[in-house]
Amino acid sequence: MYDIGRGLCWALDAVPFAEDRLGFVPDAWQAQLLRSRSQWILLNCCRQSGKSTTTAIVALHQAIYDPGLVLCVSPSLRQSRELFAKVIGFLKSIEPVIPLEEDNKSSCELSNGSRIVSLPGDPDTVRGYSAPKLVITDEAAYVSDAMQAAIAPMLAVSQGRQIDMSSPSREICLIPKAGGEAAPPPNRYDATMLPMPVVSGEPKVTTEAPSSRRRTI
Ligand SMILES: Nc1ncnc2c1ncn2[C@@H]1O[C@H](COP(=O)(O)OP(=O)(O)OP(=O)(O)O)[C@@H](O)[C@H]1O
Numbered sequence: 070m071y072d073i074g075r076g077l078c079w080a081l082d083a084v085p086f087a088e089d090r091l092g093f094v095p096d097a098w099q100a101q102l103l104r105s106r107s108q109w110i111l112l113n114c115c116r117q118s119g120k121s122t123t124t125a126i127v128a129l130h131q132a133i134y135d136p137g138l139v140l141c142v143s144p145s146l147r148q149s150r151e152l153f154a155k156v157i158g159f160l161k162s163i164e165p166v167i168p169l170e171e172d173n174k175s176s177c178e179l180s181n182g183s184r185i186v187s188l189p190g191d192p193d194t195v196r197g198y199s200a201p202k203l204v205i206t207d208e209a210a211y212v213s214d215a216m217q218a219a220i221a222p223m224l225a226v227s228q229g230r231q232i233d234m235s236s237p238s239r240e241i242c243l244i245p246k247a248g249g250e251a252a253p254p255p256n257r258y259d260a261t262m263l264p265m266p267v268v269s270g271e272p273k274v275t276t277e278a279p280s281s282r283r284r285t286i
Pocket residue numbers: 093094095096099114115116117118119120121122123236280282283
């Protein structure tokens with residue numbers, strides 16, 4: 070029998086949703102990300118720390134419990150499809166099955182009207198969409214300023230949330246860029262730096278290491 074109390078718990082908290090419905094046990098920083106309601110989140114995490122997996126769950130939780138448009142943006146078509154594949158993989162693992170109105174390699178539509186769409190970093194591809202509730206940018210340090218500029222007005226109107234994630238890069242660093250001219254005015258957005266697992270040699274901002282399962286990086 071469907072447990073209404075548990076269902077409410079899943080709707081309100083993405084951590085038990087991830088654990089019970091997806092079989093995903095988040096690390097502490099991932100749980101913090103899943104629970105964050107910040108308008109703008111920057112993730113500056115090392116390779117293979119679990120950025121894409123966790124944000125795919127954020128996207129799915131948003132689409133199931135707060136219907137609307139979710140955009141997954143990446144620098145290339147291949148990368149955007151990979152992020153989308155994580156979302157759809159989780160979605161299809163859920164029991165009971167969540168029916169899909171539309172399902173292809175780069176977008177899906179849930180029966181509650183939510184759409185999850187993956188887009189490559191070409192600003193022209195974003196212009197047909199409006200009022201996203203959530204925009205997730207994978208490898209955001211490599212997404213062009215033109216693409217970020219195309220996304221910004223949509224979010225300003227919809228008051229949607231944005232998660233920018235990237236691995237630290239020698240040439241491009243997302244965090245200083247976000248504090249510079251390209252950053253949205255601070256009174257509009259709450260930029261949150263979550264504590265991140267990092268690899269040695271990179272700035273240490275947390276005491277927590279990634280799970281031992283993934284320490285081979
Ligand atoms: N909490 C977790 N428990 C178990 N496995 C996890 C957890 N978080 C992530 N993983 C696994 O770690 C691997 C890397 O995850 P993911 O691809 O999300 O990392 P990433 O930071 O996006 O990597 P990349 O830097 O290559 O883009 C995947 O196999 C994923 O399933």
